[in-house]
Amino acid sequence: MARITHGIACSHIPALGVASDFDKWEDPYWKPIQEGFAPTQKWEAENLPDVVILVYNDHASAFDMKIIPTFAIGCGESYKPADEGWGxxxxPDVEGHPDLAWHIAQSLILDEFDMTIINEMDVDHGLTVPLSMVFGKPAKWPVKVIPLAVNVVTYPPPSGNRCWALGEAIARAVExxxxxxxxQVWGTGGMSHQLQGPRAGLINAEWDQMFLDKLSGDTQELRHIPHIEYLRETGSEGIExxxxxxxxxxxxKETRELRRFYHVPASNTAVGHIVLEPVNGEVPPSTTVEGNNAAAQSLID
Known part of the structure; x- marks a missing residue:
């Protein structure tokens, strides 16, 4: 059966894509970031997955105010890089894994998560920048990618608790x-930053490090942080x-940290990155009205 072996979290700052695309990693401003990700690039090459489920948010490329899905999963064959205003x-195009994506979509919906299913879309820096930071500049991405888009742009975004529970449901689907x-499952965006208003440029390194600390071990404190705390402590975009x-x-239930990187600044934001592995694969059983996903699955098999 399929198995989730590792999790990676990574900021998706668009300027990191610019630094990669225009070979700016030797510039003094960008070099510390390149050096921070270099060990992960080596590690990932030695632990290459077949598929990455990449959790990101769209920045008005595939979605706009006309359509705002809370959770959307890409089930297509491939996805082209989006034109975000400068081409x-x-x-490379992102190659999907439709069989696994459709299986996950079905499992999540039977597990009572109302997913939006997308067969055609372009993907913006939210998805492509993390790929660049981990894989560099290959002629072809070395893994297949299932995009999972989350609304963290327009109020109301989903709660941390709902997001954590969605991750648990994804684990059940994959298994x-x-x-x-x-x-592998990647979470992207963040860390603390605000792009507008009187607090533009806000960085809260202490809060960011607390968040990184609590991704490891068996604590579930992070899932209960309310929206207002993200906004107050990490800026309007920290909700990512x-x-x-x-x-x-x-x-x-429990994770072990393999490596971590944190750097300020990068385009007036904090760069955060962590690699985790599960200590055990235990996830809570489904709590659907059918009793569990397997029971619901049997109704359509």
């Missing part, structure tokens, strides 16, 4: 997929960190 990034696949909790929820 698409010169990075029930019969093909032997190595799967709820997407990291989908990754954390998917790793089970």
């Amino acid at each position: 698409p990034r010169a990075v 029930s997929f019969p093909e032997d696949l190595n799967v 960190m709820v997407m990291w909790l989908i990754m954390r929820g998917a790793l089970g």
